[in-house]
Amino acid sequence: MATVVGLLVMLLGISHGVKPYCDGRQDGAQCYGALGGTVVLQLMDGAAENSTYIWSIRTQRIFTWTGKGVFGNVIGNRSSFTPSNGTFIINNLNRLDGGNHTLQIFDSNGAKSEQRSLQLTIQVVETYCDGRQDGAQCYGALGGTVVLQLMDGAAENSIYIWSIRTQRIFTWTGKGVFGNVIGNRSSFTPSNGAIIINNLNRLDGGNYTLQIFDSNGAKSEQRSLQLTIQAPVSSVWLVSKCLSQGEMRVSCSSEGGDSPQYSWTLGGRKLNGAELLSGNNESKNITLKQNVSGTLVCSVNNHVSRVFAEKMISTCGFIFIECISNGTYISQWVLKANNTLCIEPVTTEDHFLLIYGLQVAVAIILLSWAGAYIAWKKKTERSHVPWQTRY
Structure with missing residues (x-):
């Protein structure tokens, strides 16, 4: 080769x-x-x-x-x-x-x-979380707003205490909200049981507890939820590089964003194994095969944001050649501008013609061999016939 x-x-x-x-x-x-x-x-x-x-x-x-x-x-x-x-x-x-x-x-x-x-x-990025079930996992965007559904609605004859870790945030009775330590950026609506927290910071993340007491002061229920604060992904860009054999290395990078997750599409559908030399649909870095082209999109998301970058990609100037040169069969990817192996690369049609020609040549050789064998066989048989019979 x-x-x-x-x-x-x-x-x-x-x-x-x-x-x-x-x-x-x-x-x-x-x-x-x-x-x-x-x-x-x-x-x-x-x-x-x-x-x-x-x-x-x-x-x-x-x-x-x-x-x-x-x-x-x-x-x-x-x-x-x-x-x-x-x-x-x-x-x-x-x-x-x-x-x-x-x-x-x-x-x-x-x-x-x-x-x-x-x-x-x-x-402002706003997220919603249903915290009516114990152990709910909620997410809020750093600097954004979160709406936490704590109950269907507050009963006037009950008492509700909302805390984070060991600190009480507020107490609500039928007479209103008392002692809200983040009252300048939060509000509780008893009629729909939702608390809204604005301008979220890292300290707002943690384990929250809701304690409910009946009219006699006995605790009737206690539930908790975990609030995780994530910085949203702010921007994404793609960097591509052609490798030595025409493969394309593509990296997806992002600014901001906690725990980013990646996904790829090509022409509106997920990348598949037939198009990838390395990496997968959830990798930050992938390597595409030589013949892959089209609109490539990398999406980056976490629980509070989703952004994407797209780029039209084409082959790296490489072509797949297949031919016979000086009696040697050649089949590989080469840089088109510097190709000296096959002056006229074999097309699909040429490929079939080449195979057909080889098959015909083999058939002719086999037929020639068969004809020669039959002639030899007849000559041999005749040599064993008595002289009088031959003449």
């Missing part, structure tokens, strides 16, 4: 995904971002080097850009502006990032040529 001689090209591609995107090129655009997440704002097609751009929120200037670069970015530790494509990215969004943003554009003479605004709304 001949060897591939030539340059092996390494190709690298990156696809950014699921950072929420908003087109702010039209005045008055309405944009949204998730608390703690990332947003990509399309401010223009691209920044002109002879113009000046001032980006502000409410009355505060965020940054100024000229052809010499960005100046005075007050949130530079978590944002970036890309002049070539006119996008502004804000990471780790907080509530103060929400509001009316304004872009002012000045020409080379310092005259204002345009002004546009957009409204950015920061949304």
Whole structure:
């Protein structure tokens, strides 16, 4: 078998995904971002080097850009502006990032040529959990809101004590809620038996206990639930790399997110073993076979979020060749640009013709051998016949 001689090209591609995107090129655009997440704002097609751009929120200037670069970015530790494509990215969004943003554009003479605004709304992730069964497992998003269903409704002649670990959070009687230590960010609704906790932090996670006492003060029931606080996944991106034999190595990376889980689809369906050289549908890193192409999507999720990134992938410039060269049968993947093994790779049709030709050649050889054998046999038989009979 001949060897591939030539340059092996390494190709690298990156696809950014699921950072929420908003087109702010039209005045008055309405944009949204998730608390703690990332947003990509399309401010223009691209920044002109002879113009000046001032980006502000409410009355505060965020940054100024000229052809010499960005100046005075007050949130530079978590944002970036890309002049070539006119996008502004804000990471780790907080509530103060929400509001009316304004872009002012000045020409080379310092005259204002345009002004546009957009409204950015920061949304809070809200989760729901049914805690009416003892031992319920609940999840809440860091910085978000959780709704815990504790009962169908509170009875006026009963007393309810809600605690976390060893600390009492509040007591409810028919007269109302008393001593709520997180009252500034929580509320209890007796009519539907739900407690809402806003602006969740890590300390809100843990084992909660609900004790119910009847009108005589005797404990009639006690239930608990476990609340786990998870940071939501904020963004995902794909990195792909072609390997030496045309396989493609793809990595799925994410920002933020506790206990992320991964899943892959190709063209809207799950990846299968026939398309994978290594990894599986739940791996962070996979290796695809040489002939795999299409829209590849990596989804990353935990109990409070789900985001994804997609990338159109194609083969790495390799082709599968199959031919006979100098009497040697060749069948392998090679880099098309450097292929010297088979000048004209055998197509599927050629492959069948090749096999058919070989079969015909074998049949002709067999028939020739059979004809020669029959002639020899007859000659041998005749040699044993008496001379008088032969003539």
